[in-house]
Amino acid sequence: MPQQDLAPTPRGWPEKLHDANLDGYLLIAVVALAVFPLQESIGFWPVLVLFVVAGGAGMLLAQLVFRPVQRKRIASDARQGIFECAQRAADAPAPGKWAFGYAKVERGRLLFQAKAGFSGSVAGRVEVYPDPRPAGPVVKAPWLAFPGGKAITLHTGRGLLELAASATSLEMLTGRSAD
Structure with a gap:
């Protein structure tokens, strides 16, 4: 008798988007659109600092949003x-x-x-x-x-x-x- 496949809980669409880093690409696009107008008004270095801070905050926000979904899936797998x-x-x-x-x-x-x-x-x-x-x-x-x-x-x-x-x-x- 052939062995059945293991049946882990499938990843939902939010986790798949996060795995593909689409949230990161969206953040980069939004910040990049804001960089050029801001650079002319406040300068290069303040914009660079703003870009790094906004990127870090966006990554942290993404983790806060996607971590509960991931934990729920891992807990479901652990029960099996x-x-x-x-x-x-x-x-x-x-x-x-x-x-x-x-x-x-x-x-x-x-x-x-x-x-x-x-x-x-x-x-x-x-x-x-x-x-x-x-x-x-x-x-x-x-x-x-x-x-x-x-x-x-x-x-x-x-x-x-x-x-x-x-x-x-x-x-x-x-x-x-x-x-």
């Missing part, structure tokens, strides 16, 4: 036992690139499915890692793998596996893998 992560084989001669995707913890196994692009939907087949157990402590994840996240090395039936995810996701993994 699914979390975003990056993984790679730890025991390879030269550790490979990180594969980004979603993982699901089940009794006695870890399921992983890659996603299309950095923020796309699941793609490809589900990889099954039997009997995952920690092989070392939780450490800070490489920034390119999972910014602000944690990483752990796991012994599995398929060899050593490095997994980078949020701290709460790794707590869910280590708590459920002990079941």
Whole structure:
């Protein structure tokens, strides 16, 4: 019987717009239209400072608007036992690139499915890692793998596996893998 796809909560249109940075492009366009008239009246340096401050404020505002939507989606995934992560084989001669995707913890196994692009939907087949157990402590994840996240090395039936995810996701993994 073929393995079913993991079913993470789909991203809504506000999150997709934010992922595509359309809010940033809109802010740049509005500020750029205001730069030239202001530059003639108040000068180059004050306009540059205003541009930087307005850009920072716009990015902060976008985070305040989109963060609750993202948290709601992540909480919905967590209720299903699914979390975003990056993984790679730890025991390879030269550790490979990180594969980004979603993982699901089940009794006695870890399921992983890659996603299309950095923020796309699941793609490809589900990889099954039997009997995952920690092989070392939780450490800070490489920034390119999972910014602000944690990483752990796991012994599995398929060899050593490095997994980078949020701290709460790794707590869910280590708590459920002990079941």
